[in-house]
Amino acid sequence: MEIAQDILNILLSAAFWTAVLRIATPYVLGTLGELVCERAGVLNLGIEGIMTLGAMAGWMAVYQGADLWTGVLVAAGCGALMGLLHATLTVPLGLSQHVTGIGITLLGTSLSYYVYRLVLPQASTPPTITPFQPLDLPGALAQTPLTYLAVLLAGVVAYVLYRTPVGLAVRMVGENPAAAEAQGLSVTGVRIGAVMAGSALMALAGAFLTLSAFNAFFFNMVNGRGWICIALVVFASWRPGKALLGALLFAAFDAFQLRLQQIAGGVLPYQVFLMLPYLLSILALVLVARRASYPRALMIPYRKGER
Amino acid sequence: MRLEPRAHAPLAIRLLAPVGAVVAALALCALLVAWTGAPVLRAYGLLVEGAVGSRFALTETLTRATPLILTGLAAAVAFRAKLWNIGAEGQLYMGALAAVVLGGELLNLPAWAVLPLALIGGALAGGVTLLGPAVLKVRFGVDEVVTTLLLNFVVLLLVSMLLEGALKDPMGMGWPQSAPVVEAAELPKLIERTRLHVGLLLALGLAVILWLIDTRTIWGYENRAVGANPRAAAFAGMPVTRVMLRTALLSGGLAGLAGAAEVCGLKGYLTLDLSPGFGYSGIVVAMLAQLHPLGVVGAAVFIAGIFVGADAMSRAMPVPNYIADVLVATSLLCMLVAGLLARYRLRRS
Numbered sequence: 332m333e334i335a336q337d338i339l340n341i342l343l344s345a346a347f348w349t350a351v352l353r354i355a356t357p358y359v360l361g362t363l364g365e366l367v368c369e370r371a372g373v374l375n376l377g378i379e380g381i382m383t384l385g386a387m388a389g390w391m392a393v394y395q396g397a398d399l400w401t402g403v404l405v406a407a408g409c410g411a412l413m414g415l416l417h418a419t420l421t422v423p424l425g426l427s428q429h430v431t432g433i434g435i436t437l438l439g440t441s442l443s444y445y446v447y448r449l450v451l452p453q454a455s456t457p458p459t460i461t462p463f464q465p466l467d468l469p470g471a472l473a474q475t476p477l478t479y480l481a482v483l484l485a486g487v488v489a490y491v492l493y494r495t496p497v498g499l500a501v502r503m504v505g506e507n508p509a510a511a512e513a514q515g516l517s518v519t520g521v522r523i524g525a526v527m528a529g530s531a532l533m534a535l536a537g538a539f540l541t542l543s544a545f546n547a548f549f550f551n552m553v554n555g556r557g558w559i560c561i562a563l564v565v566f567a568s569w570r571p572g573k574a575l576l577g578a579l580l581f582a583a584f585d586a587f588q589l590r591l592q593q594i595a596g597g598v599l600p601y602q603v604f605l606m607l608p609y610l611l612s613i614l615a616l617v618l619v620a621r622r623a624s625y626p627r628a629l630m631i632p633y634r635k636g637e638r
Numbered sequence: 639m640r641l642e643p644r645a646h647a648p649l650a651i652r653l654l655a656p657v658g659a660v661v662a663a664l665a666l667c668a669l670l671v672a673w674t675g676a677p678v679l680r681a682y683g684l685l686v687e688g689a690v691g692s693r694f695a696l697t698e699t700l701t702r703a704t705p706l707i708l709t710g711l712a713a714a715v716a717f718r719a720k721l722w723n724i725g726a727e728g729q730l731y732m733g734a735l736a737a738v739v740l741g742g743e744l745l746n747l748p749a750w751a752v753l754p755l756a757l758i759g760g761a762l763a764g765g766v767t768l769l770g771p772a773v774l775k776v777r778f779g780v781d782e783v784v785t786t787l788l789l790n791f792v793v794l795l796l797v798s799m800l801l802e803g804a805l806k807d808p809m810g811m812g813w814p815q816s817a818p819v820v821e822a823a824e825l826p827k828l829i830e831r832t833r834l835h836v837g838l839l840l841a842l843g844l845a846v847i848l849w850l851i852d853t854r855t856i857w858g859y860e861n862r863a864v865g866a867n868p869r870a871a872a873f874a875g876m877p878v879t880r881v882m883l884r885t886a887l888l889s890g891g892l893a894g895l896a897g898a899a900e901v902c903g904l905k906g907y908l909t910l911d912l913s914p915g916f917g918y919s920g921i922v923v924a925m926l927a928q929l930h931p932l933g934v935v936g937a938a939v940f941i942a943g944i945f946v947g948a949d950a951m952s953r954a955m956p957v958p959n960y961i962a963d964v965l966v967a968t969s970l971l972c973m974l975v976a977g978l979l980a981r982y983r984l985r986r987s
Binding site: 554606 | 792798925
């Protein structure tokens with residue numbers, strides 16, 4: 332009974348819901364980014380590396396004296412550039428999206444570490460910046476601006492995908508590129524644009540970590556969040572609204588296990604709790620795999636005039 | 639301009655592709671080296687010297703290449719059958735875990751059996767770890783890329799848990815590390831007073847065996863057929879599911895063996911930094927080798943040389959040793975393009 336009371340106390344506290352929104356932010360942004368790429372038919376396994384690069388670049392810009400919003404823009408720009416690289420290799424050249432994505436992740440991660448070490452050769456304790464502060468609002472609404480931006484962007488992505496010609500073009504090249512080509516659309520152009528935009532969103536997810544959640548850049552700080560986003564996209568059946576919901580659900584679970592760890596910490600090793608998010612993602616994939624409605628042209632390179 | 643498939647790619651072109659890719663990667667990374675203000679040619683000179691310049695450097699490179707050959711083979715056999723195993727890192731740690739348990743004082747196995755059991759146990763542990771995602775793939779259609787990636791994190795947490803709990807070395811001064819394996823579980827050294835161990839011969843032998851299986855047996859033929867076109871293979875009466883699961887066991891087993899060999903041949907005990915990303919570098923090794931088992935050996939030695947050489951170079955110059963990781967990642971991307979140029983030709987349309 333005591334445990335039930337504890338659980339209820341957790342769920343009723345404002346601090347818990349504040350944590351949920353904070354934890355959800357990088358997942359919302361990353362999932363939206365991956366969703367935009369996949370809706371255009373391109374799997375982007377570079378997400379983990381792009382998030383790392385966004386985290387490093389955004390933080391580094393601010394550390395060098397830029398203001399926080401410039402840092403956000405720098406991160407997004409770096410993300411878009413990595414997206415351009417991924418798209419160039421996978422769209423016009425039609426290379427394996429799996430292997431290219433892993434390459435982008437390796438490149439983004441190693442490049443971030445290289446630059447960080449180059450600028451700060453002997454930093455034993457990571458130097459810090461002054462991050463975004465929570466807005467002066469009551470309860471769980473006291474979030475940093477990037478969290479609000481993430482929720483807003485979920486709406487924007489949904490609107491653009493379903494209510495604008497641009498979104499229609501993105502969905503078309505992801506479902507039936509030959510038909511899109513027949514409509515006079517450039518499949519290559521639309522796909523490259525979508526991957527760049529999606530990658531910029533992924534980099535924002537990384538920048539949130541260094542500019543809002545923490546105030547420094549650590550190695551391994553992305554810690555598999557990118558891979559979880561890929562699972563969340565499948566879970567959300569490639570819909571922005573569901574992606575927001577899925578990320579919130581996942582974050583609620585994560586925040587809950589953190590609190591539970593404090594209560595039940597003596598009984599089980601803390602690693603068991605840390606495993607749960609990854610295992611939960613795998614379970615979610617298994618549950619939805621059968622009825623997952625992949626974008627029809629996902630991972631299929633398109634060459635004009637070939638079938 | 640358009641791409642036209644070559645009917646037949648000559649051996650010269652297929653050998654030239656990785657060389658070209660590596661040259662391109664070195665040229666691109668020269669920009670990053672130059673950014674530090676260090677003289678580029680001298681930096682690369684130091685890198686080569688640190689990798690192969692002395693007897694010591696050479697044995698260090700070959701020691702580093704041993705797990706890379708195994709994880710490279712793991713990626714190559716899996717990718718051949720279009721099983722996207724990105725979880726070699728986790729499978730490697732599972733293999734190391736099994737080796738440390740089987741080779742430890744706790745079980746006290748007979749001396750003649752302990753080393754073979756530790757190695758076979760390590761391979762089995764790795765194989766079973768990949769079998770899970772493979773079953774989910776063939777049974778439920780779950781994409782194995784994400785599941786194998788996520789399992790890497792689960793395995794590392796499992797290892798961390800055991801190193802702080804059941805497997806913790808009581809003599810380890812509180813560090814999260816396992817007790818060392820017994821002496822009988824150690825792989826003998828190949829050359830006295832170096833770190834090079836018999837694991838290298840094991841890896842080389844396996845590369846040759848896999849090459850023979852690939853080119854001379856029905857097994858290898860089925861693997862390649864399923865990878866090239868699973869539906870056609872199924873129509874031809876090949877057991878596609880069984881081939882997938884077999885490949886998973888083999889691929890995971892090779893990665894697991896890499897972990898077991900690192901424990902039994904090099905470290906003697908298990909820590910959380912046993913592998914500096916051997917599982918992920920194995921993917922690059924396999925791609926540079928164009929998934930050819932014998933090519934994997936050359937590619938692994940090359941990648942190992944980059945890592946060992948960059949360490950030596952960064953001690954003498956203000957170039958962070960992460961340049962090795964950047965070089966490896968850039969080589970992979972360049973290799974993908976080079977592979978395309980080897981398979982296709984550019985035609986003016």
